Amino acid sequence: MKPIYIVLIVNLVVWAGVFALLLSLDSRIKKLEKH
Amino acid sequence: MIQRALLGIWMAAVIVGAFLIAPVAKNLGELSRIVYFHVPVAWVAVLAFLWAMVQGILLLRSNRMVNDIAAEAAARIGLSFCILATLTGMVFAKATWGAYWNWDPRETSVFVLLLIYLAYFALRTAIEDPERRARLAAAYAILAGFAVPFLVFIIPRVYFSLHPTPIISKTGKLEMDHTMLIVFLSSLAGFTGIYVWLQNLSVRAGILARRAEEESE
Numbered sequence: 001m002k003p004i005y006i007v008l009i010v011n012l013v014v015w016a017g018v019f020a021l022l023l024s025l026d027s028r029i030k031k032l033e034k035h
Numbered sequence: 036m037i038q039r040a041l042l043g044i045w046m047a048a049v050i051v052g053a054f055l056i057a058p059v060a061k062n063l064g065e066l067s068r069i070v071y072f073h074v075p076v077a078w079v080a081v082l083a084f085l086w087a088m089v090q091g092i093l094l095l096r097s098n099r100m101v102n103d104i105a106a107e108a109a110a111r112i113g114l115s116f117c118i119l120a121t122l123t124g125m126v127f128a129k130a131t132w133g134a135y136w137n138w139d140p141r142e143t144s145v146f147v148l149l150l151i152y153l154a155y156f157a158l159r160t161a162i163e164d165p166e167r168r169a170r171l172a173a174a175y176a177i178l179a180g181f182a183v184p185f186l187v188f189i190i191p192r193v194y195f196s197l198h199p200t201p202i203i204s205k206t207g208k209l210e211m212d213h214t215m216l217i218v219f220l221s222s223l224a225g226f227t228g229i230y231v232w233l234q235n236l237s238v239r240a241g242i243l244a245r246r247a248e249e250e251s252e
Contacts, residue, residue, distance in 0.1 A: 012047060029239045
C-alpha cells in the first residue's frame with residue numbers, strides 16, 4: 001500500500017474520532033441543559 | 036444536526052481532496068499537503084484570538100458575564116490551535132530546513148503569541164473575584180488582540196524569513212494552482228465550522244459550570 005493511502009486513512013480515522021467526541025459532548029451538554 | 040452531519044462529510048471530503056485530488060506544489064513535493072491543515076489551524080487561532088478581543092470589548096461595555104465565558108473559551112481554543120499550528124509548522128521545518136526550531140521570524144512571532152496568551156490564563160488564575168477577573172482579563176484580551184495582526188501578518192513579512200511565501204503575494208495576486216486553491220479554501224471553511232462548533236460547546240459548558248458554582252455557594 002502506498003504511504004499516502006496510509007496517511008489518508010490515519011487522517012480520516014482521526015477526524016472520525018474528533019467528530020464523534022464533539023457529537024457526544026454536544027449531546028451531554030444538551031442533557032445537562034435540560035435538567 | 037444537519038449542519039453537524041454536513042461538517043463531518045465536508046471535512047472528510049477535504050481530507051480526501053488534500054491527499055488524493057490536489058496536486059503537489061513544485062519543489063516541496065508531498066510535504067506541500069501540510070498547507071491544507073497548517074494554514075487553516077493557524078487561521079482558526081487568529082480568528083479565536085480576535086473573537087476573544089471582541090468579547091472583551093462587549094464585556095467592558097455591558098458587564099455581562101456570558102461575554103467573559105465566551106472570551107475565555109475563545110482564548111483557550113485559540114491557544115490550542117496556535118499550539119497545533121506550531122507543531123505542524125515544526126514538522127514542516129524539520130523536513131525542509133533540517134531542524135524543528137530555527138528562531139525564524141515566523142517561529143519567533145508565534146512563540147511570543149503563545150507567551151502572550153499563556154499570560155492571559157496566568158492572569159485569570161491569579162484573581163479570585165469573578166467580576167474583577169472578568170474586567171482585567173477583558174482589558175488584557177483587547178490589548179493582546181491588537182498584537183495578533185502584528186505578530187502573525189506584519190512582523191514575519193518585514194524581516195527575511197525561510198517560511199514559504201504567502202498564498203496571496205505582495206502584489207495581491209493569488210499564487211496557487213486552481214485545484215489546490217479549491218481544496219485549501221474548503222479546508223479553511225471546514226476548520227472555521229469546527230471552530231464555531233467548539234466555541235458554541237465551550238460557552239454552553241462554561242455557562243453550566245458557572246451555574247453549578249453559583250448553586251453550590
